[in-house]
Amino acid sequence: xxxxxxxxxxxxxxxxxxxxxxxxxxxxxxxxxxxxxxxxxxxxxxxxxxxxxxxxxxxxxxxxxxxxxxxxxxxxxxxxxxxxxxxxxxxxxxxxxxxxxxxxxxxxxxxxxxxxx
Amino acid sequence: xxxxxxxxxxxxxxxxxxxxxxxxxxxxxxxxxxxxxxxxxxxxxxxxxxxxxxxxxxxxxxxxxxxxxxxxxxxxxxxxxxxxxxxxxxxxxxxxxxxxxxxxxxxxxxxxxx
Numbered sequence: 673x674x675x676x677x678x679x680x681x682x683x684x685x686x687x688x689x690x691x692x693x694x695x696x697x698x699x700x701x702x703x704x705x706x707x708x709x710x711x712x713x714x715x716x717x718x719x720x721x722x723x724x725x726x727x728x729x730x731x732x733x734x735x736x737x738x739x740x741x742x743x744x745x746x747x748x749x750x751x752x753x754x755x756x757x758x759x760x761x762x763x764x765x766x767x768x769x770x771x772x773x774x775x776x777x778x779x780x781x782x783x784x785x786x787x788x789x
Numbered sequence: 790x791x792x793x794x795x796x797x798x799x800x801x802x803x804x805x806x807x808x809x810x811x812x813x814x815x816x817x818x819x820x821x822x823x824x825x826x827x828x829x830x831x832x833x834x835x836x837x838x839x840x841x842x843x844x845x846x847x848x849x850x851x852x853x854x855x856x857x858x859x860x861x862x863x864x865x866x867x868x869x870x871x872x873x874x875x876x877x878x879x880x881x882x883x884x885x886x887x888x889x890x891x892x893x894x895x896x897x898x899x900x901x902x903x
Contacts, residue, residue, distance in 0.1 A: 676832075704889050706889070706890075713896075714896070715879065715896050765832070767891075778889070779835075780834075783832060
C-alpha cells in the first residue's frame with residue numbers, strides 16, 4: 673500500500689512554544705489530507721480536512737488559530753500547534769487520500785506523540 | 790451527522806478462539822465501511838473495506854466482515870485468532886454526503902493469550 677510518513681514521531685516542548693508536525697505522502701499524490709487527535713484509550717477524532725492549495729476545513733470545536741494547517745503541495749501537509757499547553761499533549765495522526773474522483777482509501781501516518789511540559 | 794459505536798471496549802481471548810467484534814453506525818444513506826487495526830506502536834492499517842456489492846467482505850490476515858444494512862452493522866470476524874492479532878481495532882464509516890471524512894468508533898482492544 674501507499675506510505676504516509678509523519679515527522680517527528682515524538683516531540684516534547686515547553687508550554688508556550690509552537691510545534692510543527694509534517695505529514696508526507698511518499699509514493700503518491702494526495703489532494704486531501706486529514707489530521708486526527710487520539711487521546712489515550714479513545715478513538716481518533718477528526719480535527720480538520722486539508723485540501724491542497726486551499727484553506728483547511730476544521731471540525732466544530734477545533735481552534736483554527738491554534739492548530740494551523742498548511743497543505744502547500746500534493747505530498748506535504750503540516751500541522752502547527754501554536755502556543756502549546758499541557759492540555760494539547762496528545763497523539764496526532766495524519767492520513768492522506770489518493771487523488772481521485774470517488775472515495776478512495778486513506779492511508780495513515782505512524783502518528784506523532786506530543787508532550788507539552 | 791453519522792456516528793459509529795463499537796460494543797466491546799476490551800476483548801480477551803485464547804488462541805484459536807473465534808472472534809466477533811461489533812460495529813453499528815447511525816446514518817440512513819449510502820456508506821462506505823472500514824475496519825482498521827493498530828498494532829502496538831504502529832500506525833493504523835486497513836483490514837478490509839466495503840463499498841458495494843457482496844456484503845461479506847474478506848480482508849487481510851483471515852479477517853472478514855459482514856455488512857447488514859437492515860441492522861446498520863458491520864461486524865468483524867475471524868474464525869481462529871492468534872497471539873499476533875493482539876491490537877486495537879477500529880470501525881470507521883464514510884457517509885456519501887460527508888465527502889472524504891471518516892468517522893471512527895471508540896475502538897476495541899483485543900488481547901489474545903497464548
